[in-house]
Amino acid sequence: MMKKSLFGIVALASFMALFLTPAFAGDAYLVGFSVAVTGRGSGIYAPVKDAFDIYFKQVNARGGINGHPVKLIIKDNAAEPSKAAAHAKKFVTQDKVILFMNAALSSTYAPMVQVAKRYNVPLFFAGAVCPDAVYPPKADPNLYCSTAFGAKYDSRFAIPFIKNQAKGPLKLGLAAMNIPVSRGEIDFAEELAKGMGIEVAGKVAIPPPTPDYTPFATKLKSAGANWVYAWAPWGCEVKTFEALRKLGWKGKYLAYAHIQAEDDLARLKDDDFYVFGTNAFFADDTEMHKKIRAISVKEKTIYPYTQLTEGWIAAMVLEEILKKTPWPPTPEKVRTAMNQIKVDLEGLKGGPLVWTKGNHFRTVNYYRVYKWDSKKNGIVIVKDWSPLKVE
Amino acid sequence: MAFASGYFKTTYKSDLAIVETFSLWICLIILTLGLIFFPFFASAFLMDLANQVFLALIGAIALMLLTGYAGQFSLGHAGLIAAGAFTTAILFKELNAPIWVTLPTSGLTGAILGITFGLPSLRLKGLYLALSTLALHFIVIYIGAEYETQRGFATGVVIDSPSIGPFLIEDPRLWYFSLLIIDILVVIFSINLVRSRTGRAWMAIRDRDVAAEALGIKVASYKLSAFVLTSALTSIAGCLFAYYRGFVSVEAFSLHMTIEYLAMIIIGGLGSILGAIFGTIFVVLLPYIIDALVDILHVPTRLTTYMFAIKYSAFGLIMIIFLVFEPSGLVGIWHRIRDYFILWPFKHKPLGER
Amino acid sequence: MQIVVNVIVLAALYCLICCGYVLIYRASRVLNLAHGELMTIGGYFLFTVAIGLGNDPVQSFLLAFIFSLALGFIVYFFLMRFMAGESALASVLVTVALGILLRGLITLIWTSQYRHPLQHLGMENSSHQIVEGAVISTFGIAMVISTVLLYLVLFLCFKFTRWGLRMRAVGENPILASQRGISLHMYYALSWGIAAFSVGLAGMIQACDSGLDPDMFVIGLKAFPVVLVGGLDSLGGVIPAAFIVALAEILTIHYISPQASEVAPFVVLISMLLIRPWGLFGTKEELERV
Amino acid sequence: MDKAIDLTLDGISLNISGLEILNFISMRAYKGELLALIGPNGAGKTSLLNCISGIYHATRGQIRFKDRELSGLKPHEIAQVGIARTFQHAELFRHMTVLDNLLVGRHIKMNAALLSNGFFWGKTIEEEVAHRELVEEIIDFLELEKYRKSNALGLPYGIQKIVGLGRALAMEPQVLLLDEPSAGMNRQEKEDLARFILRIRYEIGITMIWVEHDMQLVGDLADRIVVLNFGNKISEGKTDEVLNDPQVIEAYLGIKASAKG
């Protein structure tokens, strides 16, 4: 009976803990961050958190922003919408953050968007896909996005690129993962391609947990595709490519460059595997890259430095936002700051990231294409920054 | 005039009362008052947790009726919630249907799915049945994903807050009270059900189906009725879920959700509505309790990544601990604590008590 | 032709995964829902060992085998042993909880990054033309060969060795087996060990073939229909069932729609349950018992 | 005795996976009589009961209740016809109280539907109270008062059997099949059981087919006896006649019958 009573007391104490949220120092910029460190797709989102950790450790070590430290309240939502929703509510009502962020599966977006709208607090997506509401011309006043992905825009760059690259008759294969985001983009790419007079040979949507990609690759190969375009989570893109190669497919492959792309290019060492994206690779070795690498090594980040760019950019943007937010900060002031952001990303992207009142995505999206070059035994740029205006 | 030295029932009707004693009435009234006044001092975060519990409770009670009372296993619970949510989403998007259309239609969809996927229960038992209902999950999710993709709702279908007449149910407090009323209805409905003819038939089938059939219970139709009722209730919960969250997306209905519901009824204690309530509160709040404990510990930011992984494991570990050491569930602990106070200062139950 | 090879490789993978489901179920009437996690961990074992040993595939694999086997024993002795006599549902839920625990541990130890053990083993996953128009990768071959070997060894053991015989006896009637002097714990642990080993092997080959990440566990769930179609308690039933399901899946990819391949196994499962609820080779009494 | 025939079995044979369990058994039960079915272990007595109550389906032969053909009916349909049974091992619903166990017995006599049950509206309450009264009568009849709200799981074996009997009685059957009701009872419990059986026989007047091992009980109580041995009927008739039939004594008491083969 003693043990059982103890059990009850522990339960009661934990329950009380729910009500007692720790008080934060009043002089910090409070930012909420709900991220999928565990659970589905956490491989993409956890590095963002990793980058934020080291970035703001530095910022705070420098004395913070405008003389105030930045306090990130980081919560793990394990990619579950209900947890993301609860976190958002907690950030806004209990912690009184001035802005909150999301880096998780797209299913967590809507509940957080709801909170942002309802409580009129800006929400900043630092994770994967940008929701429609951030695009111009009528961007939602509370939603912002700095991520590399640009649904609909990516394919607008990719399909013409493939058309230009292809020598001889082009037969385009399309690969998506069977999740609405990915399939939507690939359907869009199919229309684009058809509009440009490209023959689409085969389109596959691969169910998320697939033990064997070979059957899907077989389908693409037997359809006679000599170029394949994939816009899906990285695992799906690269595994489809590998499966195609294992089948002896000789064509070329263009995939969206996720954070893992650089490492995998070096691993696969395949001359016909092209990746495109809006973030510069560490192969560029700019000053900024050296800096990130140095800090990452020094702080012993959990994820390799090559995967930190995405998070680093978001962190730079956040720093810029907070810089423009005069003390004492309010969501209102943050919003004002966010509507006139121009961040020089120092080579991490093709140009500055600019937010305006009507465009919370970026005014210009710069794309670059990389691939492995076995002659040079390194990653080379196939096509340098090409701007694509976002309107 | 003599006073009765205890509580006596004089009619069979009074023996049927749910709330049997005066003191129980007082407890209930205090609980109700607490529930009524809770929204007026709770933060929006706590309100959200309360609403989450209320939402989950409908599904948990439905599953309890099916598994805890009728003895049928199902792994398709998340699929049923998804079915309700997608019915709502499709009706809302395609026909701009109001809640008084979507809610019953969701229930109907659930009922139809219940019949379809209850049919294997006539031939299958236990694990076989559980695994065949897994197909329900995958098929519903597949259909949902197809709808989302075909209609171009890449990041999920957004649904507006429902309105009943002139009232727009958007405020968490309004949600709270709406859900509270629905929950109370569901709880009372279930309690009534399990103490009357239908419930007894279910329990008879669960305990000994051969004997039940020999007593004239149509085993097949009762199994089906359990599936239909559960599915309908669950789908209704799915509809409310869609409205409360304001969006529907296939990624939100993973198998993990099914497992959470199973955990609710088993940790709560199978075969008890009270157990479903306890289990729901426990399972819904557990991650946040661990969260809060982590907050109190003030783990350095650098280590939080590890803390999150540990937190994720802890959910599994706590489930294991419960299943291994407390098979009768939270309701078992509750009975022991209650007995302890009732019997105090004596240690043992008098003989002859059950 | 390629389609046939694809079916064979996929069926081999399913066989390898489902072997464990059946072994554990036959021995202790528990359906192990943490099987996918055991598989993933097998892959991670190989990854860790490969990094530690570096470019030594034979030793790496052997060590990873031992780890997987040991994991199975540990799971039995420290967890499942306590579930004897509990309801089937509770036992199954324990394995579910174990799965959650293991997934958390995987993220904790190995993070959520994509991993590629092949890099560290110093091996190539090249492809080989076996017949005109059909190609198979090295690890595809490895998958098929190890499946054949595993099943062959298991069948021979069950048929001709004393412990195999006793394992069958334990599966059929644990009480009588125990009364005939067989220590159940040992045989249950053995079945968990072999199950963890076989599924870990699947995980290792899978990791070499197409990389490793924590989400791999879902493949374990995808193999479910195979076990049910074959009959939960029938090891021999797994093989035809795996072929049927793999065939259905691959034909769907090719002739219906690739995304529908997700539900194809379940359609097979449901049609199977309508015709023979106890599976292809399962015993009818089995159905009554569970 | 009223000679109206209640139950007719006509050439019942039963094969289960190749094993001949019952072999062309014909017998009849007259209205209101207490018909004992005896025979050594494995003679097929319980199988015969299972055939009547629809749990097994006879391979050949017919079963009629009054003029109604019963072959092929499902157990619950047979229950609705008015044939109740008890089980050798009571088979109570373990997690339910005695009261609820008995109320399950009232199932076919109640007709409130699911929704009305859930809302506990007028009809349900009326029904619950009315049937509760009837069940209380059975509790009174079988002297189960002190176990009313106990869980079936913890009851002494003898009491479980009596509850099983009560559950069958609650169905208000016209024919009652008793499967070794006295098994596992001591003398005192058997005396009680005998009393209950007699009361059912004379007061309520239900036809009973009674599988029994205890020869004394059979000898004292039964009106008529049917004897089975290895799936064959070897004797049928008035109690005294059957018990003195040398063939029965041989089969039953296990004295070597080499002469007969």
Add this chain to the structure above:
Amino acid sequence: MAKPKNETLLSIEKLEVVYHNVSTAVLGVSFEVRNHQIVALLGINGAGKTTTLRAISGFLGVDDAKVTEGLIQFRGEKIQNKPPHFITKKGIVLVPERDKVFENLTVEENLQVSVSLRKSRASGQDFKDLILHYFPVLGKVGNHLGGYLSGGERQMLALSTALVCGPRLLLVDELSLGLGPIIVDELMNLIKVIRDEQQVTVLLVEQNALAALEIADYGYVIENGRIVFAGDPDRLRNHEDIKEFYLGQGERESQKSYRDIKQYRRTRRWYG
């Protein structure tokens, strides 16, 4: 009470078994089995015989039963609540009432399954000869599955697999169940032979008291979980009550008919 000779092999004291933490099955049974004897434990269905045997042979986790009170001693060692395989290795082997053979294994395989206590002393071949010596029938059906055997063959196979374990004490539950009188006689005699030749002690649990007392050296009567009577076979056979209840041969006239039970004991109604 006549004291049997020889040293005590097995002694049970005030045994109490609880199933599922609630229902008590056996209440305070006490008896003992002496070396080299055949002891019969008689009683009707549900009297607690099988539970007693199961308690001696050990419970498994799957049974959800345990010995809560009392003592089971085998050669002076406490063995209650030990797992069955442990007890088998101590030399107590049970031939259960049902599920006595592995139905999906052949007869040969059934014999091989048993873990032998005398592994060091006898090779597998010796066992085979031994078994064929007692049960020549099994040699003919060696390749048949256990499930397809007749009742008698099944019982013989069960006895054989138990013998392979090399028991000191053989527990036999309902040897006669479902068997014809001739085969019962045959088996009973075989048990006696085996006892003599193999130095085995036998505890026989039977409903068929007549057959059991034929070969037993000592007998106990168990009723409602209690030993109500004990003695050597003659004493049991000649006791009026035993005759009445278990041998079915009491003089019916002398005993009270169930019809004549005084109804007023509990109720004030008379019937019949």
